[in-house]
Amino acid sequence: MNIRSNQFMNFGKMVKRLVVIGVFLFSVGTVAAQSQSSSSNPYVRLGNKAIMDGDFKAAVNALEKVKNPDTLVTYMLGYSQIRCAEYNKAINSFTKLLDQSPNNFSAYYWRGKARNTLAVQGDNKLNETERSKMLQGSIDDFSQAIQLNPDDLSYYQSRGMAYRDLGILQGTNSTAVYDKEQAAETYQKSIDDLQHVLNANAKREDLAKEIKKVKIYKGNLK
Incomplete structure (x- = not known):
């Protein structure tokens, strides 16, 4: 089953479309076929069902048992670990996926969120110092996601935050x-990203309020 790239932003929508048996195709910049071996793996089926049931702990327990997971399984595992x-485990999973x-x-987006x-x-x-590096790594991930898929405004919002x-x-x-x-x-870059999203949707009062807060933070620097 083909999943359009913009559906990945909402994983809840994606998992409803997962195929328990068969070959599942998902976007990696361009839609690519996944290994058929996953569809016959009992742990993948258990993990898939657990995700659709909203039981992410059970999904992690099942998917961690999959040997030599393909990109789809690794994606499912990483997202379940975030939930x-x-x-830290999610970061490792999405790093493996990106390899x-x-x-x-x-994958860049979710690793950035983690x-x-x-x-x-x-x-x-x-x-x-470690927190600073972690935040910069998050920003780098969101920037890479934007470079690969510049039309997804949620990436700009996440980078702005x-x-x-x-x-x-x-x-x-x-x-x-x-x-x-x-x-x-850094504050100005936050303002620029959030404003970019707000410009596309002027009704986002939450973003307008956040931009005002960031401007106050910037103005109060000592």
């Missing part, structure tokens, strides 16, 4: 990565 808040399929913009979430979690064990998070870190003078000038530039 289980296993962000197999380097033009998969959706990195961004991990970087801003209050209970993570990352120091400030990651820029905001990095700007907050850089603009806090008590952190090891404090840099006022760099923070100002």
